[in-house]
Amino acid sequence: MIIRSTEFIKSAVRPADYPPVQLPEIAFAGRSNVGKSSLINVLVNRKALVRTSSTPGRTQLLNFFTINDTFTLVDLPGYGFAQVPLEVRRQWGPMVRTYLEQRPNLQAVVVLFDLRRVPREEDLQLLDWLEEFAIPTIPVITKIDKVGRSRRAAQLKPIFEATGLPADAFTMFSAVTREGRDEIWERLEAAMAVERTAV
Numbered sequence: 001m002i003i004r005s006t007e008f009i010k011s012a013v014r015p016a017d018y019p020p021v022q023l024p025e026i027a028f029a030g031r032s033n034v035g036k037s038s039l040i041n042v043l044v045n046r047k048a049l050v051r052t053s054s055t056p057g058r059t060q061l062l063n064f065f066t067i068n069d070t071f072t073l074v075d076l077p078g079y080g081f082a083q084v085p086l087e088v089r090r091q092w093g094p095m096v097r098t099y100l101e102q103r104p105n106l107q108a109v110v111v112l113f114d115l116r117r118v119p120r121e122e123d124l125q126l127l128d129w130l131e132e133f134a135i136p137t138i139p140v141i142t143k144i145d146k147v148g149r150s151r152r153a154a155q156l157k158p159i160f161e162a163t164g165l166p167a168d169a170f171t172m173f174s175a176v177t178r179e180g181r182d183e184i185w186e187r188l189e190a191a192m193a194v195e196r197t198a199v
Helices: 036-043 086-102 121-132 147-164 181-198
Strands: 006-012 025-029 062-067 071-075 106-114 138-144
Touching: 006 071, 025 036, 025 086, 025 181, 036 071, 036 106, 036 138, 036 181, 086 106, 106 121, 106 181, 121 138, 121 147, 138 147, 138 181
Parallel strands: 025 071, 025 106, 106 138
Antiparallel strands: 006 062, 062 071
16 A cells, blocks of 8 residues: 555544544554554554654553545554553553444454564453454564564464464564565455445
8 A cells, every 4th residue: 555644633532532433444452562653653654653652651542543534543552561550551441442342433453463472361352352343353473573484483383372363364574674564454455445345
C-alpha cells in the first residue's frame, strides 16, 4: 500500500469518546515492549507517527489515526508494563475488551509477539477475546533480527505451542530490516476487503 497521508484523530478511553463509526478500523495490540510503535511507524513509512517512548502514560489510551483517508489505525494500550500503577494495569482489560466488543467497524487486530518471549497470560487472554468476538486476528512475531536464523525455530516453538496457532498464521517482522512489512500489508488489505463486502 502506498501511504499518502496519516493523521492523528484523537485518544479515547471509553466508547463515548471514540471517533464516529465511518471508516474500517485495524487495531494493533501487544505487550508494552513488543515493538508495536516501531511496527506501526514502519508500516506507514513515518518515523514518529506513534511515539516509541517507554513512558507508560503515553500507552494507556486508545489512539486513533486515519490512513489515506480510507481506514483508521488504532493503537491499543500496551499491557504488562511493570512500572505502570496497579490500578492502571487493571483498567487495561475492561478498556480493551469494551473496544473489541463494541466497535462494529473493527475488521482485524494485529497481535504482536516478541520472538524472544513466551506468551503470557495477558497475551492469551487477548487471543481468547478475539476468538470470542469472532474478530480476525493477524499474529506477528517481532524483533526477529535479534535472533540468528539458526536459533529461530527453537524460539518459535513455545510461541506456537502457547497460542495454539499454526506456524503459517504468523508473519515474521523486523523494524530494522523491514522484513515482513509487505506481508503484513497483504493480510491487512485482505481482512479489510472481506469486511467491506460483508457490510
